[in-house]
Amino acid sequence: MATCNVDELLAQAEQDEAEKLRSITVHKGFELDFDVGNLLAADKNRIERRDFKEQRKEDFLRSLARDNTQLLINEIWKLPTQRVQEAIVAQLPPPTTALPREKPPPKPRAPTKWEQFAKLKGIQKKKKTNLVWDETAKEWRRRWGYQRANDDTKDWLIEVPVTSDPNEDQFAKRVYAKKERVAKNEFKRLKNIARAQKLTLPGVGLTPVAKQSKDELAKAASVALTSTASLGRFQDRLPKEKPARAAGVKRKFDPLIGDLSSERQKQLELLKVIDGKKPKMDITKAVNMQMREEDQEASAAKGKNKNNKKKPGRKGPRDSLAGKGKGKGKGKGKGSAGRGKPPGGKSKPGRR
Structure with missing residues (x-):
């Protein structure tokens, strides 16, 4: 043990x-x-x-x-x-050391146009319940989203109103109306973002200003005139109204059928350019470039001569030579040197 x-x-x-x-x-x-x-x-x-x-x-x-x-x-x-x-x-006490933030605090979101209106009128936002009673299904369903209550898009029969065309497709009309509502809401959302960022929105037609100019009125009238399906071709005109000017350049296309000689000629010219060994040279463009270069060189030389211009009161080398020639009889004058013969008696070649 x-x-x-x-x-x-x-x-x-x-x-x-x-x-x-x-x-x-x-x-x-x-x-x-x-x-x-x-x-x-x-x-x-x-x-x-x-x-x-x-x-x-x-x-x-x-x-x-x-x-x-x-x-x-x-x-x-x-x-x-x-x-x-x-x-x-x-249980930790409140901190006593102020720690700096890595990034600045986020700025508060700018209120939308509806929020500004609700604040002005004193409208209080009421929270709605998420579930709604559906009379058709006899059960509680969501107010929005998938399998929502009272969903009219699932109806297989729609009553045609008295004031509408009996041959009009009511289902397509409902789908189109929903797309318009969605597009309108998206447009309002983008306008709220642009207003928060303080961006200028492009105006259409007459912009809300105190006074419109003549050009703005003419532009708004032309836009309203060409806003139809036929681009204003069958629109009634005023007694003294002038025809609207075409804002853009219309493209012209060659005919698909008929005389194709012009198209054949264009294709042959294109093949000649591709097959040719020497590149096609634009004579006019080349001459213009050469003349431009010569003008630039001449202007540069003229500016250089202005910088080297002699000062008054000084004699340059040419002045001294001219003074010597006058005193001794040399240079151009009545002597033999002035008759085309250099000093020495020999004449220049090529002259008689």
């Missing part, structure tokens, strides 16, 4: 208890600044360079982070706690 020493067991238990207490007890020279509401702890203690050099950087930083986290957890356990289901939750 194995025997055990009671003193050894007690010593081992005391050592384990001390190790456990040491793991949750951290000694610091200065107490940390805690903001438990933000789970924030600020350590103002000085880091010893010797400890930082003796240990590895990762080990030293890990140990420092562990001690500061332990101190923060100790502060959390000092707060009042409560049990929520199977967990113990601490």
Whole structure:
């Protein structure tokens, strides 16, 4: 039978208890600044360079982070706690440190036109129930969406009104009316977005301004005139009304049947251009480019000569030569040099 020493067991238990207490007890020279509401702890203690050099950087930083986290957890356990289901939750106080936001706070949404009208008239929004009693199905159904109550699109029979055409398709008319409502709502939604972004909306016809000009009135009249199915061809005109001008350029197409000689000629010319080795050159365009380049060079040379123009009161090399020629009888004059012969008696070639 194995025997055990009671003193050894007690010593081992005391050592384990001390190790456990040491793991949750951290000694610091200065107490940390805690903001438990933000789970924030600020350590103002000085880091010893010797400890930082003796240990590895990762080990030293890990140990420092562990001690500061332990101190923060100790502060959390000092707060009042409560049990929520199977967990113990601490009630955090309100934060004391104002943390900056990464992004600016979102701006409030601009009110729509209906919201502005409701606020002006004092209309209160009433929340409607999601379920409505359906008389046909005799059950409660959703007010909107799939399998909604009182869905008239599922009717297989529609009564024709007295004022409508008996040959008109009422089902197609209902579908068209729904598409118009959807498009109208989408148009209002886009107008609300544009109004919130402060964008200018394009106007159609007469824009709501204090006074319209003559051109705006003429444009509105032409738009109203050509807004029919026949583009105003059979529209009645006023006694002194002038015919509306065509706003755009109408495209002209070659006839599909009849004389195809022009089309054949165009295709042959295109094949000649593709088959030709030398590119087709526009003589007029090339001459115009050459003349333009020469004009630019001449204007540049003229500006350069203006910059190098001699100053008044100074004699240039030409002036000095001209003065010498006048004094000694050289240059163009009545002498033999002025009759087309250079000095020396020899005449220039090509002259008689």
